[in-house]
Amino acid sequence: LSESTQERCPVNFPVAVVLPAAGSGERTGLSTPKQFCRILGRPLISYTIHAFERVCWIDNIVVVVAKESHDMMADILHKYNHTKVKIVEGGPTRHRSIFNGLLAFSEPGVGPKLQKPKVVIIHDAVRPFLEEDFLLKITLAAKEQGASGAVRPLVSTVVAATTGGCLDYSLERAKYRASETPQAFIYDIIYQAYQQCSEAEFQFGTECLDLALQHCGTRAQLIEGPPTLWKVTHKQDLASAEAVIKESLSQS
Ligand code: CTP
Ligand code: MG
Structure with a gap:
């Protein structure tokens, strides 16, 4: 590689991406899952895919979607020319969907x-x-440590409630972080962690970094990410995302 190519591609090992997108977006109250809602005419998921496709050191992207969304996803990939992307069928929980995505790299004959x-x-x-610079940080940290993930400072204090709905206790806010994505893993570690997952973990678990720690003893590096990593969760978040995209378009 010439020096300029190396500067542009600072990663010399294979990196892939799994994008879980098989949820139904209940909290938005909309009939369309939020990942397919349009922002300035383009489906939300297409913006996310683009953010990865423009990174030269990312080889493959797997999007995990519900069975009934397969054809719509294929149309989006075609229309927006997302050539690095393969589609895998999701499962009933986020953990199941992610594991299905990981299987695409392991089991010949299952998916792409x-x-x-x-x-x-x-x-x-x-x-x-x-x-890209944040993706690079978590990717290099995962290669070194085994696992890494984005965190943000908490904006609210976390309290535990009694069954009667009263305050039980509160957590010391400065000690805790909100876990966001992206997260990165040595592939073999997260694959093995999922293989060892119990049914209860698949159903109720929400933290991939914790699976790597519990099942493989892998320490996960937590890296403070930028505030822009927030997740579209409620209906009004779609309007906020539109405002951010409009602003970035006006600057470019
Ligand atoms: N996800 C998934 N498979 C599931 C559930 C969730 O791939 N069975 C994905 C979602 O599509 C989303 C990500 O996991 O991209 C984060 O989940 P969340 O924000 O909870 O999305 P939803 O589950 O769709 O929303 P809600 O919880 O409001 O129903
Ligand atoms: Mg959910």
């Missing part, structure tokens, strides 16, 4: 056959604002 990456980035399809 893709080269097994050294590091896999897992990122919610409904967080469209990503910068």
Whole structure:
């Protein structure tokens, strides 16, 4: 590689991405899952895919969607020319969907056959604002440590409630972080962690970094990410995402 190519591609091992996008977006109250809602005419998930496709050191992207969304997803990939992307069928929980995405790199005959990456980035399809330098940070940290993930300072104090709905206790806010995505893992570690997952973990668990710690003893590096990593969760978040995209278009 010439020096300029190396500068542009600072990663010399295979990296792939899994984008879980098989949820139904209940909290938006909309009939269309939020990942397919249009922002300035384009589906939200297409912005997220684009943020990864423009990174030269990312080889493959797997989007995990519900069975009934497969054809719509295929149309989006075609229309917006997302050539690095393969579609995998999701499961009933986010953990199931992610594991299905990971299987695409491991089991011949199950879904698309893709080269097994050294590091896999897992990122919610409904967080469209990503910068390459942050992806690089978590990717290199995962290669070193085994796992890494984005965190943000808490904006509210976390309290535990009694069954009667009264305050039980509160947590010391400065000690805790909100876990966001992207997260990155040595592929073999997160794959093995999911293989060892119990049914209860698949059903109720929400933290991939914790699976790597519990099942593989892998320490996860927490890295403070930019405020733009927030997740589209409620209906008004779609309007906020539109405002951010409009602003970035006006600056470019
Ligand atoms: N997800 C998934 N498979 C599931 C559930 C969730 O791939 N069975 C994905 C979502 O599509 C989303 C990400 O996981 O990209 C984060 O989940 P969340 O924000 O909770 O999305 P939804 O589950 O769709 O929304 P809600 O919880 O409001 O129903
Ligand atoms: Mg959910």
